[in-house]
Amino acid sequence: MAKVTIDGISIEVPDGTTILQAARMIGGDIVPPTMCYHSKLKTSGGYCRTCIVKVGKGSEKDPRPMPKPVASCRTTVMDGMEVQNLTSPDLLEARAGVVEFLLINHPLDCPVCDQAGECDLQNLAYENGKAGTRYEFPRREFERIDIGDKIQLHMNRCILCYRCVKTADQVTDGRVHGVINRGDVAEISTYIQNAVDNDFSGNMIDVCPVGALTDKTFRFKSRVWYTKPMDAHCNCTKCSGKVRLWFKGEEVLRVTGRRDQFGEVTDWICNECRFDKKKTSDWTIEGPAHIDRDSVVSANHYESLKALKTDIERQRKSLPHGDKVTLGHGALNPNNQ
Numbered sequence: 001m002a003k004v005t006i007d008g009i010s011i012e013v014p015d016g017t018t019i020l021q022a023a024r025m026i027g028g029d030i031v032p033p034t035m036c037y038h039s040k041l042k043t044s045g046g047y048c049r050t051c052i053v054k055v056g057k058g059s060e061k062d063p064r065p066m067p068k069p070v071a072s073c074r075t076t077v078m079d080g081m082e083v084q085n086l087t088s089p090d091l092l093e094a095r096a097g098v099v100e101f102l103l104i105n106h107p108l109d110c111p112v113c114d115q116a117g118e119c120d121l122q123n124l125a126y127e128n129g130k131a132g133t134r135y136e137f138p139r140r141e142f143e144r145i146d147i148g149d150k151i152q153l154h155m156n157r158c159i160l161c162y163r164c165v166k167t168a169d170q171v172t173d174g175r176v177h178g179v180i181n182r183g184d185v186a187e188i189s190t191y192i193q194n195a196v197d198n199d200f201s202g203n204m205i206d207v208c209p210v211g212a213l214t215d216k217t218f219r220f221k222s223r224v225w226y227t228k229p230m231d232a233h234c235n236c237t238k239c240s241g242k243v244r245l246w247f248k249g250e251e252v253l254r255v256t257g258r259r260d261q262f263g264e265v266t267d268w269i270c271n272e273c274r275f276d277k278k279k280t281s282d283w284t285i286e287g288p289a290h291i292d293r294d295s296v297v298s299a300n301h302y303e304s305l306k307a308l309k310t311d312i313e314r315q316r317k318s319l320p321h322g323d324k325v326t327l328g329h330g331a332l333n334p335n336n337q
């Protein structure tokens with residue numbers, strides 16, 4: 001076991017645990033943001049540098065500080081290590097620099113981007129970036145590439161996190177795309193325009209932290225904050241069948257995998273569940289999905305509908321016959337959840 005202290009909070013973790021995993025075990029605001037790491041994907045992490053932390057003391061045996069910020073998703077803890085994240089202004093300044101780099105070539109067209117409202121880069125820029133940009137040059141732009149009838153690639157928005165490449169490698173039965181070229185001409189592309197249509201390829205949409213890979217069957221049918229996420233399952237022979245349905249009224253607009261509090265997919269789902277089962281009768285509905293992230297989606301507080309119903313019932317019982325029930329904001333107050 002190794003004892004590590006992060007922002008003044010100590011925890012004992014098994015040897016081999018990374019700083020990021022230790023921070024997640026502690027939980028709360030001290031958990032560094034991540035864009036390329038995904039716990040279900042082996043060898044992910046180490047590309048985006050948003051998870052950097054300052055190591056003020058390397059270990060009990062060697063207390064020297066590490067000379068520069070380290071990627072917490074790729075650095076294992078040592079016994080006696082002392083780490084700073086939110087408590088170091090220098091580190092926060094360095095992370096703001098990382099965000100600035102990520103945004104150098106990013107189009108910043110959130111109002112017309114399908115990912116808006118559930119975008120990790122939006123959240124990252126809002127929480128760790130700076131208003132304004134110092135970049136004066138034209139942003140790089142790419143021609144559209146057709147990678148099949150289900151997934152839209154919009155390379156302008158890609159941050160080269162490699163998550164989709166690792167998903168294709170580890171979850172589907174054949175990878176037909178990857179990162180070609182290097183430096184500022186690097187891009188995601190299929191080999192000779194092969195369509196990405198193998199059974200689990202839709203999971204690449206879910207792991208993409210930005211709007212570079214989006215679902216063609218859902219694109220621009222609605223803004224995500226007008227939809228109502230519900231957890232549901234079915235008996236699927238290919239995958240777990242555990243999904244999230246995104247309703248608009250009675251209509252299922254989109255099917256995705258479920259995500260945890262770090263925005264990471266919990267169960268991979270097959271393309272049949274994702275793209276072909278869009279009828280409510282295909283699913284057993286479990287109830288409103290818990291969105292535990294900074295997202296306008298969670299602002300809808302669907303989970304409090306139960307509280308709203310109880311409130312209406314309570315008022316109805318207490319009022320004289322014939323009086324109307326008024327809907328106070330109390331039932332919709334997130335603090336009541």
Ligand code: SF4
Binds near residue numbers: 212
């Ligand atoms: S990918 Fe995210 S940050 Fe980029 S334009 Fe779309 S919503 Fe905005």
Ligand code: SF4
Binds near residue numbers: 161209
């Ligand atoms: S397309 Fe999305 S998942 Fe793939 S490398 Fe680009 S940003 Fe990452």
Ligand code: FES
Binds near residue numbers: 034036049050073074
């Ligand atoms: S999340 Fe650690 S480098 Fe990207």
